[in-house]
Amino acid sequence: MYDLLIKGVRRLTDSESIDIGIKQDRIVAIGSISDSALKTIDGKGRVVLPPYVESHIHLDTALTCGFPAFNQSGELFEGIKLWNEYRQTMTEKEVTSRALDVIRTMAGQGVLFMRSMVDVSDPNLIALKALLQVKKQVAPFMALQLVAFPQSGLSSQAGREQLDQAIALGIDGISAVPHLEPTREKGVASLVYCFQRAQESNCFLHIFCDEIDDLQSRYLEVVADLAYESGLKERVTVSHLNAMSYYNEAYVRKVISLVKRAEINVVTAPLISSVMQGRLDSWPKGRGITRVKDLHEAGVPVAIAHDDFLSPFYPLGTGSLLNACHMLIHLAHMTGLDDFQDVFEMITSTPAKILNIDNYGIKKGCLANLLLVTASDAHDLIRRQPVAEVVISQGHIIAETPLQQTVLHVADTLKLNDEKLDFV
Ligand SMILES: [Zn+2]
The missing domain is CATH 3.20.20.140 (Metal-dependent hydrolases)
Known part of the structure; x- marks a missing residue:
């Protein structure tokens, strides 16, 4: 039983989906995890970063x-x-x-x-x-x-x-x-x-x-x-x-x-x-x-x-x-x-x-200090500077910032025939 389980995230340089199991203030498991936890976060394919x-x-x-x-x-x-x-x-x-x-x-x-x-x-x-x-x-x-x-x-x-x-x-x-x-x-x-x-x-x-x-x-x-x-x-x-x-x-x-x-x-x-x-x-x-x-x-x-x-x-x-x-x-x-x-x-x-910080990083045994962010890679991360949607410090969720969504009311008039514009 984990205190906190993060399901379905990936590293910044890797496409593989992973789960992260946390007990108290430590990362105790990384991989595909089926055990239960006191609290589970749906990672939604987001990137997990060290702080x-x-x-x-x-x-x-x-x-x-x-x-x-x-x-x-x-x-x-x-x-x-x-x-x-x-x-x-x-x-x-x-x-x-x-x-x-x-x-x-x-x-x-x-x-x-x-x-x-x-x-x-x-x-x-x-x-x-x-x-x-x-x-x-x-x-x-x-x-x-x-x-x-x-x-x-x-x-x-x-x-x-x-x-x-x-x-x-x-x-x-x-x-x-x-x-x-x-x-x-x-x-x-x-x-x-x-x-x-x-x-x-x-x-x-x-x-x-x-x-x-x-x-x-x-x-x-x-x-x-x-x-x-x-x-x-x-x-x-x-x-x-x-x-x-x-x-x-x-x-x-x-x-x-x-x-x-x-x-x-x-x-x-x-x-x-x-x-x-x-x-x-x-x-x-x-x-x-x-x-x-x-x-x-x-x-x-x-x-x-x-x-x-x-x-x-x-x-x-x-x-x-x-x-x-x-x-x-x-x-x-x-x-x-x-x-x-x-x-x-x-x-x-x-x-x-x-700064001589011990146990830093996303590895088993490291302190559970993690961020969940929506980004495809470092290029995308620095270009768009997205918010850290979830901030975990020593196993505790200390901050959450929902993603802002823009609803574009002129979307229909900007359609280019049937082509989908989806590159931004
Ligand atoms: Zn200065």
Whole structure:
């Protein structure tokens, strides 16, 4: 007797119909199942997917767009100024409410794992204290990792002390923003400090790296070398790497080989990068994205994140990782048939490895975290971005979204003789 039985679904890359038996929080059987269950879901031939994994978001800045003012220039520095103003009025209750709103929205879309940045430049660490509580509150259905993000840098004594305080309060990961430090030397020093604290505290590293359209910004080589020399390797993730799109080819080859040697991970955020980068270029303007295709082809784990959600840095965002994939496909020129499956893995299995998630996937013995979606393959999934009709977390149905149906009242006048038009 199963607790939950899903009948008649198929995998994204396979046409074979399967049933999935779940007991408590685990997948215990996959195949053709005739046993009974406390609850049975009719899969209706839909696709079963592992949950989406958000590898880089800012829950503390989410839903603050327009307060105290809209970012009119769209530039990072106006975003930072607005955020610093907003921070003065922030309360734990208000941060909690916004974070839970985003988590509800994204869980309903099938995101069951999330890594959120938390700005620790605030001396009172209000957002951090709020999000540490949120993490506990959502744990029954979502695994939330928190990263201490020093928006104002680590050059000052205060910046370093606040990072240390975040570690003492139980943060999971720590970060640095070397390209925003006053000098190259201070940028390198911030990375050395961050690596040292990671080793002492057992935190993982998630570095904001070269998020600037400046070909002179070369911190990726420093991170890669520190990761290799320290042995921290896959516990190190770098996000953005926008400067790489301006590097010369010889240097790109060198730096990708360093990244490969270090076994570090990359996270790209195509939604925010598409609008924030390239602003100061003369025409032709950069595409705003790092060298995803080259990194992927070199075997570097690359994940796609949604990142900013209605914040002073990005005025849009729905929480949809499929939307982020759709943008990546455009910006990274990844439109080959195989690319769609590869890009789908950038929001599922690859970030699952980066976040070090155990028992992830649709296999016997894995945690019963599953989505049911109407799609034929990864190409169709990313093109149409369909809703997750059923979201199952640890064996429990936590969200259901019925498919919308359009009734076309002019259908008869659009008939082409007796031919059936059925390709959309
Ligand atoms: Zn970010």
